[in-house]
Amino acid sequence: MEYLKINEKISLHRFGTPLKTGAVTLDLTGNDFSEKTEINHLNISYEQERINLVYNLKPEDRIFGLGETLGCFNKRGMKFRLFNSDDPVHTPEKESLYGTHCLFMVDGEESFGIFIDYPGEMILDIGFSKKNIFKISVSDNNFDLYIFKIDTLQELTRNYLHLCGTPYIPPAWAFGYQQSRWSYPDADSVNDIADHCRNLNIPCDAIFLDIDYMDNYKVFTVSDDKFPDFAKYVKKLKKAGFKLIPIIDPGVKIESGYSMYEEGKENNYFCKDNESNDFTAACWPGKIHFPDFLSPEVRLWWGNHHKEFLENGIEGFWIDMNEPSIFYAPSALSSYFEQVKEIESLEDPGFELFRLKWLSESLANHPDYYRSFFHNNEGIQKVTNESVHNLFGFKMAEATVEGFKKYLPGKRYFLVSRSSFSGQHRISAVWAGDNMSWWEHLIVHIRMLLSLGISGFFYSGSDVGGFGCNSSADLVIRWTQLGAFTPFFRNHSATGTRSQEPWAFDDDTLNIVRETIRTRYSLFPYIYSEFMRSVRDFHPFVSPLMMFFDSERVKGIEDQFMFGESLMITPVIERNAIGRYVHLPECNWLLWKSSKWHEHNCVIYKSGDYFIETGLEEIPVFMRENTLMIQAEPQNYIGETIITELFVTGLVTDEAVYEYYTDNGEDSKHKDGEFSTLTITVNAIDDSFDIKVKINENFEVPMDVNRLSFELYGSKKGVYKETITLTK
Numbered sequence: 066m067e068y069l070k071i072n073e074k075i076s077l078h079r080f081g082t083p084l085k086t087g088a089v090t091l092d093l094t095g096n097d098f099s100e101k102t103e104i105n106h107l108n109i110s111y112e113q114e115r116i117n118l119v120y121n122l123k124p125e126d127r128i129f130g131l132g133e134t135l136g137c138f139n140k141r142g143m144k145f146r147l148f149n150s151d152d153p154v155h156t157p158e159k160e161s162l163y164g165t166h167c168l169f170m171v172d173g174e175e176s177f178g179i180f181i182d183y184p185g186e187m188i189l190d191i192g193f194s195k196k197n198i199f200k201i202s203v204s205d206n207n208f209d210l211y212i213f214k215i216d217t218l219q220e221l222t223r224n225y226l227h228l229c230g231t232p233y234i235p236p237a238w239a240f241g242y243q244q245s246r247w248s249y250p251d252a253d254s255v256n257d258i259a260d261h262c263r264n265l266n267i268p269c270d271a272i273f274l275d276i277d278y279m280d281n282y283k284v285f286t287v288s289d290d291k292f293p294d295f296a297k298y299v300k301k302l303k304k305a306g307f308k309l310i311p312i313i314d315p316g317v318k319i320e321s322g323y324s325m326y327e328e329g330k331e332n333n334y335f336c337k338d339n340e341s342n343d344f345t346a347a348c349w350p351g352k353i354h355f356p357d358f359l360s361p362e363v364r365l366w367w368g369n370h371h372k373e374f375l376e377n378g379i380e381g382f383w384i385d386m387n388e389p390s391i392f393y394a395p396s397a398l399s400s401y402f403e404q405v406k407e408i409e410s411l412e413d414p415g416f417e418l419f420r421l422k423w424l425s426e427s428l429a430n431h432p433d434y435y436r437s438f439f440h441n442n443e444g445i446q447k448v449t450n451e452s453v454h455n456l457f458g459f460k461m462a463e464a465t466v467e468g469f470k471k472y473l474p475g476k477r478y479f480l481v482s483r484s485s486f487s488g489q490h491r492i493s494a495v496w497a498g499d500n501m502s503w504w505e506h507l508i509v510h511i512r513m514l515l516s517l518g519i520s521g522f523f524y525s526g527s528d529v530g531g532f533g534c535n536s537s538a539d540l541v542i543r544w545t546q547l548g549a550f551t552p553f554f555r556n557h558s559a560t561g562t563r564s565q566e567p568w569a570f571d572d573d574t575l576n577i578v579r580e581t582i583r584t585r586y587s588l589f590p591y592i593y594s595e596f597m598r599s600v601r602d603f604h605p606f607v608s609p610l611m612m613f614f615d616s617e618r619v620k621g622i623e624d625q626f627m628f629g630e631s632l633m634i635t636p637v638i639e640r641n642a643i644g645r646y647v648h649l650p651e652c653n654w655l656l657w658k659s660s661k662w663h664e665h666n667c668v669i670y671k672s673g674d675y676f677i678e679t680g681l682e683e684i685p686v687f688m689r690e691n692t693l694m695i696q697a698e699p700q701n702y703i704g705e706t707i708i709t710e711l712f713v714t715g716l717v718t719d720e721a722v723y724e725y726y727t728d729n730g731e732d733s734k735h736k737d738g739e740f741s742t743l744t745i746t747v748n749a750i751d752d753s754f755d756i757k758v759k760i761n762e763n764f765e766v767p768m769d770v771n772r773l774s775f776e777l778y779g780s781k782k783g784v785y786k787e788t789i790t791l792t793k
C-alpha cells in the first residue's frame with residue numbers, strides 16, 4: 066500500500082492502482098508516496114478479491130456520515146451496502162439507496178474520519194453482525210482511503226471539501242417553492258398549476274415535467290400534441306415567474322429512425338454486453354440502451370443534446386433512473402415467462418405461486434445485469450458496470466453539465482439528480498428519491514438531509530408530502546412546514562396517488578400551507594445569505610446541533626437541526642401531536658412561533674428541556690441568543706420585486722452581528738467579488754439597543770435595502786421596536 070501525508074489533517078492510503086473517479090479535486094501530482102503496511106485505527110485483511118478493514122468499536126463511539134442512507138443519524142448498529150440502487154420502498158432495513166458517499170466520522174475518545182474513494186460495491190457493517198466490530202469490506206484491491214485527523218464533524222466536512230471541492234450553488238430562484246407531480250403531462254395541466262398558484266397567492270418558482278411530457282418516453286423529445294409550441298410555452302411561463310424543469314432519464318429507446326438511438330448506435334456510444342453488442346435493458350420507454358457516460362466523448366454528445374431545451378429557455382433538469390435502474394433484461398424476462406408457463410401447466414401450483422412472485426420481484430435491478438454490461442472508462446479501459454457502478458449517476462450529471470457549459474455559458478444552472486457519488490456535490494443537488502407519504506418518513510428526511518450535508522450536498526431535499534401512497538391534509542401541512550426549512554423545497558407525488566398540491570384538500574389546509582410557503586419566501590434574504598456563507602465556510606447549511614454545541618446530549622439529537630447559524634428548527638413530525646419536546650442547548654433561545662410570516666408569538670427560554678405546544682398551523686422555530694434573523698415581504702416568485710425593506714428579529718443580550726448578502730443570483734460573478742453586503746450590528750446596552758448598519762456595495766450589485774425594521778428581545782423593558790431609514 067502506498068502512503069501520502071497530504072497535510073496535517075489528511076493522509077491517503079492507496080491500495081493497488083485505483084481508477085480515477087473524479088471525486089477528489091485536490092491536485093496530488095508531484096507528491097512522493099511512501100510504502101506502508103498499516104493504517105491507523107484499522108486492521109487490514111485480504112479475502113480473495115476483497116479487502117476488509119476492521120475497526121474495534123469502543124462503547125462510546127458514534128458513527129456519523131454516509132450521506133444518503135436510511136436509519137439513524139448515528140449509524141452505529143446498522144449495515145449498509147453501498148451499491149446505488151433504485152429501491153422505491155424505503156423501509157428501515159434497506160441497505161442500499163440511490164447514492165454512495167463513503168465518508169464518515171468515528172466520534173469517540175479518539176475521533177477520526179474516513180473517506181473511501183471507490184466506485185464499486187462496499188459493505189459497511191457497523192456493529193450489526195458483531196456488536197463491537199465495524200467492518201468495511203471493499204469489493205476490489207484498488208481504491209483510495211483517506212484518513213482525517215479531526216475532532217469534530219465540522220472539521221470532517223471542511224477537510225473533505227478541501228479535498229473534493231466546493232459545493233454546488235443553484236440559481237437564487239431555486240430557494241423558492243417548487244411544485245411537481247408524476248405527472249402534469251401537458252400544457253393544460255401545467256397551466257392549471259400555474260393559475261392555481263398565482264390566483265391563490267401561493268408563491269412558486271418552478272413546475273416540474275415528469276416523463277409524460279415526452280413523445281413515448283424518448284429522451285430529448287417533447288410531445289407536440291401535449292406541448293404544441295414548447296419554446297413559446299416556456300417563455301410564457303417564465304414571464305409569469307415559473308421555470309419549467311423537465312426530467313431526463315438515461316435510457317435511450319430502441320427505435321429505428323429515432324435520432325438519439327441512431328446516433329448512439331452508429332458511434333458506439335452505448336454500453337456493450339459480453340458479445341460487444343449494445344446492451345439492452347428496459348425502463349419506462351420499453352427496451353433501451355444506456356449511454357456510456359464514463360466516456361468523455363459520450364458525455365459531450367449527451368450534453369450537446371440539451372441544446373434545444375436550453376435555447377428554448379429551460380434552465381434546469383432533474384435527472385432520474387440513473388443508478389441505472391433496470392426494470393428487466395430481455396433474457397431474464399423470457400426465462401420468467403417460461404417459468405410462468407411451467408407453473409400454469411401444474412394442476413395445483415401451490416407454493417410455486419410464491420416463487421413466481423419472488424421471481425417477478427427479482428426481475429428489477431438484478432445484480433447479474435450489472436455484471437453483464439461494460440463501459441469504456443474514460444475512453445481507455447473496458448470495465449464492467451459492476452466495478453464502477455456507483456459512478457453512473459455522477460457521470461450522467463457531468464454529461465448534463467457539458468450541455469449547461471455550452472448553451473448556458475457563465476450561468477448558474479439547476480440540476481438535481483437521484484443517483485450520486487462522492488464529489489458530485491460540486492455539480493448537482495440530490496433529492497431523496499421515492500419516499501412515501503408516511504409520518505415515519507419525516508424523521509428519515511431530516512436524518513438524511515443532515516448526513517448529506519456532511520458529504521457536501523448543501524442543497525438537497527426530499528419529496529414534500531411523500532411520493533408513494535396517499536397523503537393526508539395534516540401530513541402535507543407538517544411536511545410543508547419542515548420542507549420550508551430545507552434547501553430544496555419541492556412537493557412531488559407519484560402517479561395514481563391522491564393529489565397533494567396545497568389546494569388539493571380543504572380551505573383550512575390551503576390557508577396553512579400557503580402561509581407556510583409565504584413564511585419561506587419571507588425568509589429568502591436570510592436563506593440566501595446563510596447558504597452563500599455556508600458554501601464559503603464549508604459548513605453545511607442545514608446541520609446537526611453538534612456542529613454548534615458540544616455535549617453528549619446534543620450528539621444524540623436527530624429531530625432538531627440548525628438552519629443557517631441563527632435558527633434551530635424543531636419540526637412537529639407526529640400525527641395528532643399537540644406539540645413536542647425540545648432540547649435547548651447552552652444559551653437562551655427566542656421561540657418564534659409563526660403561523661403567518663409577520664404574525665408571531667415570541668417567548669424567551671433559558672437552556673433546558675421543554676414541551677412546546679404547537680397548533681397545526683404553527684411552526685416552532687428557535688432563534689439562538691445573540692444572532693439575528695432577517696425577513697422581507699414575501700413575493701410570488703424570487704426576484705419579482707426588489708427587496709428594499711428588511712425585518713430584523715433577534716434575542717440580543719450582548720452583541721449580534723448579521724451580514725445580509727446579495728448578488729445577481731444567476732451566475733458566478735460573486736466569485737470575483739460581485740456581491741454586496743449590509744452588516745447589521747446590534748449591541749445590548751443598558752436595557753436598550755445600539756444599532757449600527759454598514760453597507761459594502763459593489764457597483765454591479767446595487768444594495769436596494771433602505772429601511773430596516775427591528776424587533777429585538779432581551780431587554781428587561783420588553784420588546785424593543787425601531788425602524789431605521791438608510792440614506793445613501
Ligand code: GLC
Pocket residue numbers: 246247275276312385386483498499558559
Ligand atoms: C422515479 C422518480 C420519481 C418520478 C418517477 C417517474 O420513480 O424517482 O420522482 O416521478 O420515476 O418519472
